[in-house]
Amino acid sequence: MTTPTLLPDGEPRAGGLRHGRPKYLEVRGLTVAFDGFVAVDSVNLDVIQGDLRFLIGPNGAGKTTIIDAITGLVPATGSVNHTGTEILGRKVHKIARLGVGRTFQTASVFENLTVLQNLDIAAGPGRKARELLRRRKGVDPAVQEALEIIGLTRAADKQAGTLAHGQKQWLEIGMLLVQNSDVLLLDEPIAGMSQDERDETGQLLRRIAASRITLVIEHDMDFVREFATSVTVLAAGKVLSEGSVAQVQADKKVQEVYLGTAGMEGH
């Protein structure tokens, strides 16, 4: 075993890190409009390092759009501040290099490249031009560690497209780890996973969130109840409620939105 550098020990808690000056993601007045339709309507959101925040809400609430806006994939107005640095309006790859990483709703990996090559791409975005043409020997220790964390050491030379669905989602998380993101925005990381895989992923998310700014979109309320340290509820592009799982579940407005949908009271 290598000494863990990607995942220091710790547990996430509501309110984030107790000591020092935690990093944060501060979203203010974030608005996204598509041809007059307002998908995200002046959303305010604070996520602190060390908190495992879940973002829930009915379909079409604008959850994925918020992540798209933060990562620069859709144009938005307002402000997104990452620990003192304004990131809104920057180019997508610049935002990524400022430590903001994300996964996609449909497990997105580079299908025709191997697992190792996928991780290698994520590990080296800031590579200098002259290093780009040099063949490198050996494996980056961070990449090696990420392979162990996501349990794909033996699949390192397999084409990523041939992985099982759950493994692809783990590979996505591994890519964020080696990318050195301190903000992780995960879009339905357990969709389509078996119960065992869900539990493992939940444990992994807790370890990740203990030292990072983590925002997870999830539909499965059982999973949210088990692993979230705080929850933000989104409906029709607006923040409806925020707090612990128990708090938002007790919120009348939330119950109203979820009335008639199977969401809040579990499946």
Added chain:
Amino acid sequence: MELLIGQMFAGLSLGSVLLLAALGLSLTFGQMGVINMAHGEFMMAGAYTAFVVQRSISDAGISLLVSIPVGFLVGGLLGLVLEAVLLRRMYHRPLDTLLVTFGVALILQQAARDIFGAPSVDVRAPAWLQGNVELLGAPIPLTRLFILLLSLVCLAGLVVVLKGTPLGRRIRAVVLNRDLAETSGISTRRTDQLTFFIGSGLAGVAGVAVTLIGSTGPYLGTNYIVDAFLVVVAGGVGQIKGAVIAAFALGVLQSVFEFSTTASIGKVLILVLIVVFLQLRPQGIFSLKTRSLA
């Protein structure tokens, strides 16, 4: 026997020219999905580069060796300018790209006419490439052998860059999933530019090579552009090994058909064959998902 070997080699040689012309396209069209009708004119620019270099360096051997990298640079820079000024605005509009680059091709042809005149010019082949070698009794021209070698070297170089280096991984990553590449911190703009530079540079090298087997005129590119696209499409868009097989298959078939019939009937047979093949296998010999085509 000599006849057969001679024909086979003529086919391989034709195939190697097709491959050189198509290698660059397999990057810009195959990997990036840009239909660049001016690719042939980048070849023409490479050919005139060889001509200009030979005027300043009279030794034909040295000028050929200098022309190859300079031709790469000239083709690459033309590609870079085209990409930066026009193409980057229309990555999601393949049809517009086709028209725009066709216009650019016409402009480049006219520019070549104005600079170098309408009549063709000739580039002298160096003394060490004059004459033939005998292969099992059949005479093989040295210039043709040189082009075959050059195309294989370019092919090997391209494969090493694409498969073995971080740059190649980046190029492939951008092709496979643009959004994911961007959110992984890769500048897709820079990668697009580099890819286009290399692809267009290879056209320049191809242009230098064809000066060894024919004269150079403003319309040189039009002779190759259609065949080059055929090679890339028949091989499977985005697949270099497909392009290699397609180039040599087309070259050999064409020289066999031309030998047993006439040049124009041979061409007709080839085109019929490709149409039938693409009916049966529209994705080409190999297939890969690219970002805007196929």
